[in-house]
Amino acid sequence: MSWTGAIRTATGGMRRHKVQAVVIGTVLLISTASATLGFALLAAGDAPFQHAFAAQHGADVTVTVNDARAGSAVLAATRGLPGVTAAAGPFQQATVQAEQDGQPFGQLVLAGRASPGGPVDDVVLNAGHWPDGPGQLVLGGSAGDGTQVGSRLTVTGLPGTAVLTVVGFANSITSSADGWVTPAEIGQLRPSGAGAPASSQMLYQFASAGSFTQIRGDAAAVSHALPAGAVTGFSSWLTAEDQSTGNSAIMEPFVVAFALIGLAMAVLIVGNVISGAVVAQYHRIGVLKSLGLSPAQVVVAYLSRVGWPAVAGCLAGVVAGNVLAVPVLHQSSDAYQVGSQQVPLWASLAAPAGMLVLTALAALGPALRAGRLSAAEAIAAGRAPRSGRGYAAHRLAARLRLPRAVGLGLAAPFARPARTVVTLAAVAFGATAVIFAFGLNSSLSRAAASQTQSGTVQVLVEQGGGPVPVNGPGQPPTAAQNAAVTTALAAQAGTAHEVAMYENEVNVPGIAGSVHAEAFGGDSSWTGYGIIAGRWYGAPGEVDVNTAFLNQSGLTVGDVAAVNTGTAQVSVRIVGEVFHPSKQPVLYGSTRTLPGLGTAANLWQYDVGLRPGTSTDGYIQAVNNALGGHSPWAATRQHDGGKFYTIATGLVGLLALMVAVAAGLGVLNTVLMTTRDRVHDLGVFKALGMRPRQLLTMVVCWIAGPAVVAAAIAAPAAVVLNDATLRAMAGTAHTGIPASFTQVFPPGRLALLSLAALAIAVAGALAPASWAARARAATALRAE
């Protein structure tokens, strides 16, 4: 037989086995899609800030300049300063207060730019279009929390009413502004009153900007090149990087965990499908050999037999992976705060190539064996499982007081131990992913609740909600205005707790740079900070600190630290480690412990806890009514600092679903292959009076036993994985974690979640089991 004939034989065989070809193609489609997505996520999680910074030509330094002191020509001249490699601007900017639907939206730094691109700070438009007319605004970040393309923001504190319509969302890698309008628009948004100088921003890249020292030197060089007092502030890429990684590097460990689970499972399933497909054809191979097919032709014929559906599946899979990656990478880029991320080309090439190599390897062994077998051996090998396997299991099952169909089903996997082990592993991976996802979701929810204090501090009273500036720039609220807040809060029946919070920087020997101190003016034990070790402070002289503080100071809980508050040097005892993911060391204590912090200038906000049943919106409205329109203070909801957590839990859910679907597909394939192997036996069962429901039960039970074992493996594996992932996440976020974050698997819940293995198995087995149950007995008996 010619080589062409051999290939034609294989192709002809494939046409007659459409279901198998479809299964091979589908499994490779899912696996390749998963692998593409997995690679894309791995790439997305690999130094996302650095990659985005390079791609978007991020600004090393953003300098804010007083327009009155330095005009455009002077600023433009700074492009030629020694060390400056690129510059953009000047872009006029304005700091405004905004409202949405009558509610405070917050302060926005807006820049006037004609286009998002440029030599420095290439802003990435995520949605909508760049402003091209009056009244249009592109906001930084992405849509959500009630703000969409088309939302309208009212700028307060200006003569007349300025309404800006959100026409898009964009991302600047160094957050050079909170939003962008046209250069013509920005002039309309600058308050005309005294004390609000018009300013512009210049964006620079320098030859040397790798450290804070170099950045300070670069900024000083610009400052010296401009008239005195022209530079009013600057920000560096290092600060932006810190904010980005401090929040979102937490994603990386679980993304990596899911990507690895998905890849491992894809390898298992593809290997199982392909080797099963070749083994299933042994009988046909024997027949073809008896007709003169050479061993080499057998190998080529059967490699090409699985090859065509595999190639089709891989190609479709890489397309599906890229399509699927769009929303996933959108979420990922949101979480990493890096604008946009794409599937790298290498991922689109490596995923299908890897799967094809895997397919070839999986098929090569059985195909070579088929080539070596004599015709008679191949015919015999293709008929049934090797004699002797699973007999003891059937004997035992027959003795058990189980419905016979159940006993037959439970014993069946022992006839094909290798296939059973691979399927068990696939189900175990799927169940691990599902249990892990639930655990991680709980852990992240607890982390979010702890970090945002959403469960305890429902309302904040902050400065900046009213017309700005009320007291003039740099002027803190007056004592009367502060007292009005206390009075307003005390007057509300819904107030359960309230405490004033003061913030300032302090110094602690052993820590380079300053320590951020948060001092409470009253009882703060109810505020609900997550405690990693020790307890919340209770007595004067006691403080809590975050992990970064302990790491940088070398102190531990129980140690005494010297704190210089600027007005006094005090010794404090560290009684607890608080969950606060940040590189910045933070210290918490009472204003009595930290003298000099409890001043009007340091008064940052009031934390308010509501009584159960109190309407948060109604409460906020009532407080703001009591404060009146001219107070610098305004009540708001607790900030949604948990956006990262929302994105992360969404991503966790999607990844878990993908892994579970792939595992279910692996089960479907196994049951389909076993059904084909045993189609004649199924016909015999039917002929002997086995009812469709009994047959369905038996086939489902083929996989139920392995699923129970998979559940027993998956449950502890998921607990360990959750614990390790959380610790890795905490490590990247420079924090320890409270024990409660990992204690999310009480025995009852874990047992319930373990049923995921059974659910995956049953879901995967149900379709082929139903097909088998519906088949006519005579058809099954004829199908050998």
Added chain:
Amino acid sequence: MREQTMSGDVIRLDGVTKSYQAGAPPALAEVSMSVAPGEVVAVMGPSGSGKSTMLNLIAGLDRPTTGTVTVAGRRIDHLSETALAAFRARHVGIIFQFFNLLDDLTVADNVLLPAQLAGASRRQARARADELLTRMGIERLRDAYPARLSGGQRQRVAIARALVNSPELLLADEPTGALDTAAGHEIGRLLRELNTAGQTLVLVTHDPALAQAYAARTVRIVDGRVAEAAVRA
């Protein structure tokens, strides 16, 4: 629905046609026949004549395209798969040419299987299986696996399995076709003994000697049609 036939026949086929492919000649065409209780009928014909199709229709393993099939007083041609399975378990025992024993079950478990599927009590099923294994002369093989048995022994196991639910009708599809002459005679003798005890038997074979030796009546099928029906003198 139970429709006892006027004559009390165990099997009644009325105008049964079975087509597998539209446009192709039917495997069975307008076949009508009946089998009385306690009768042994041999269905004969060349390969592809429609013998096994007829047996499948009588056993409820397949459905006719047109016509009615009544077995043990019940029309089975329009029953659901579930009802058909229950019907087979209770009323029909089937013996196959190639035994169709389940290789991974012991002899005893093979015999017990139909009783267990039908929901018989363990004790009753075991007692019945023991009785049949003894009757077939294979009680010492109860813990053996089919792969270790001779063809004759396997067919005895298959007969015991077919009888475990005491069916009114025993269908045998080429029961000696895979056996040597001696084993074939043994199986033939067993079937005759069963018939002597009152068992209704339909024997599908293309072996005239077998039909002649054991059947009281022969139905000959050619190209899906009943070509001849003869009663042995």
